[in-house]
Amino acid sequence: MLKTLQKSTALFACIFGFVLAEPAWAADDLSPQQLLNAMTQAERQLNYQLIFVQNDNGNNHALQYRYSFKDNKKYAQMTTMDGVKRDIIQRDDMVSYFNPHIAPFTLKSQYIVDNLPPLLQADFDKLAKYYDFTALGRNRIADRMVQMVRIKPKDNFRYHYVVFIDEETHLLLRSDLLDQDGVLLDQFRVIQFATSETPLPFVESVEQLPFPPLISDKRKAGKTSNWKLSWLPQGFRQMNKTLTTDEEGNRIESRFYSDGLFTFEIFVSDGQQNEAQNGSLRHGATTIYSETMNNKEITLIGQLPIGTAKRIVQDLKF
Template sequence: MLKTLKKFTALSFLLVFSSGVFAQQALEPKQLLEAMREAKEKLNYEIAFVQTTPVNMESLRYRHLNYEGKTYAQLITLDGVPQEIVQRNGVISYFQPNYQAFSINGNHIVDSLPSVLRSNFEVLAKYYDFINIGRNRVADRVVQTVRILPKDDFRYQYLVFIDENNHLLLRSDMLDREGNLLEQFRVVNLYIGDGLQQLSGYLDNVVFPPLLTEASEKDAPKTRFDWHPSWLPKGFELINASVEVDGDNTIESQLYSDGLFSFTVYRSDTIIPQEPENAWKQGPTTFYTENKNGKEMTFIGQLPISTAKRIVQDIQFK
């Protein structure tokens, strides 16, 4: 009788787990992703999570609070030397050992949090398919799993696991085209509620370090370069271009993004002239370097090596 009861209980749970609530099933994959982005900004919550790559693992805690018309957030490391990033409305400050604290203007803490949390899925739908592949469990909570699959072979894919009740992201897997794990974000503990109001008091009393000064338009270097990539995967657009001077070496850079993945191409004096080209990976990040026109062109970003190589080799000069 006891064995029969256990089998019945297990079967009942399986049926509930696989069937879900009709209202929840009515959400299309893109609607789930948009609800995830909205929950990240509107809910008051605290998560402890691990971020893992094939070569590294970090444990962190992130708190987010909307209180009295202000947005507060805090990201701190849980292992090793303490490091902290805090947000009070539109100012984000970095406190790290061995570096002078500084502040920047911004609406989000972007460090260590998946870029998928900030993506515009209306735009991404042109270049990615969103596929609901069913229910799962993360951090002892039921989640809906959505695959973000590129429509070409030039970029990576994502699996996202969205809490079925509150729509917070509880896990994301960045995968290559063969399904190998490149980077994972995984929540291990979650709290949602109004018990985070002390965070506002703490951050309101923090003396924020000064903002990094931005060069005026008069003093800013010209960013119209005599080179540009003649081929990019569809959807990638130029986000920023800049020039930095490091001693006698002038470094030009162009940052591109499709709203989910990003990369930067650098042009600088040749550092290793005996190496005509070089490519390697570190977790999800690809490094590719090739000498062109007496300068070193370097790709750093989250795309496959074959894509990086094609981008660099198709750079055109005026």
Template sequence: MSSIFRNFIVFPAILIFSSAVFAQTALSPLQRLNEMSRAKDQLSYEYTFVQFNPTSADTLRYQHVNLKGKSYAQLLNLEGTKQEIILRDDLISYFHPNYQSFTIQGKQIVDHLPNVMATDFNQLARYYDFVDLGRNRIADRVVQAIRILPKDNFRYQYVVFVDEENHLLLGSDMLDRDGNLLERFRVVTLYVGEELNPLSDYLNNIRRPAPMLSIRGDSNQPLGWRAGWVPEGFKLINRNVESDNNDRIESSLYSDGLFFFTLYVSDELLPNMQENVWKQGSYTIYSETINNKEVTLIGQLPLSTAKRIIKDIIFNK
């Protein structure tokens, strides 16, 4: 683990608050999280943030403008080769000097940003508890810390830090069940105001690459298997079958609204390999040979959960 994590210190916020700020603290954790979701879409703001995981740290700038009910956004890395992602007209365009630019459909940029920025917390409340951890301080601003704690032992947890004044997310920690850090998001500088509105002109003048044609397989083909068990709250988002010559790969994407995982089933690729495990940041990659099939799970889940999901897969007779 890098010295960035070892040297991270949480400073208690010991400040004198106005009566208006005291009134804001009366919000329940769920109410505050819902205010966070609204603020992210309705405000015009810019922040520089650092995204950490156990193997890397990236510095990025995110700008968002709400103008006449339309959202515009830009995500830009601030180190190394320039990479830019822009949002306008419910289309997200990716620009990288070493790769062909492309556009996909989407209502918000999710790359490099915490999962909690794209979550329906009212739905999530069935499977998670929201615990008020009190005040803290991030980017020289007072925040309220909230723990998003699963009601079972099958998934990870979050601690989020929400600005008391404008309700924007200023920090988050994704933790495993033992409290070990998997990912960290920290805002370093923040600006909120309509002075950012000219960003919409800049984004409108960018020549956007044409939207990508769908390259996905057939979602109507029947799968030769189904998941016999997934943690409560996880639902099938989409399924897919791709065929290339004699190779056939079947996949299903699941989500509980906060975490995602995908199951892949294909012909046996490694006949001598009974199982294989990789960890990449918050992602678990677990593969096992079952019924002469190579079954792989990729997602933000504990290894024990991934193993149970795969072992409970039911194959068609």
């Protein structure tokens, strides 16, 4: 009996030991923060293609993403793998959308944001003031050895990530977005990828593709009402503000905030909403919280816990 138990224990250690082992960095012995910086650098500088699955609120989407550099210009393509084919194509600072149900269009942007974790564009040296980066050891994703790092806020007002970074290329192979209770809100998981020393073949066809019409944001910066947010989690700051009107002629003011990892937008509308509609809704990582005050409709939409969204809105002052 004792020998059988010893064999079972040894087998368990062989199977799970690499996950539970003490953090063991790759040959370059990077710290968690250095590894995160290497990840963002790899995403911008390597030529690579990958197939990944995104789990958003229980819905799985399979996509292909290709990224390449040529003549100091960035090229990328995001393509759906199931159902109706949809393409998003980046040519340097222009991102074009091709959907069979609507006319193609182009937006100015430095990168494709759809379906990719925002942490790929983060500045972790700046985020270190508000987040802790902790090594969690090694694991295996897409038949590759990876290093696991937890990105956790120093407060309890936002979500946190666990990321899985390829030891050899430093590309992100998986990210789990979790709430304060550890519930999975969104997952990015690579199932197949490859890198190349030269620009990928798709670049040539993308260069020859005509640009769809450039669409400008119809919202404009304007003089907003005298209101302000009395409280924000540390690190969040206003990025821009816009002013527009709805179909009924009501003014809608919006202000966009970010801490460099998570974002949210506040909308203040002259149209008073029915108080029975006040409240909150969470869809995956996205929270929608609304209240009526001072005869105005206040709505927050962003990647924040409901409790944080509620406090921000309720502390808004006119």
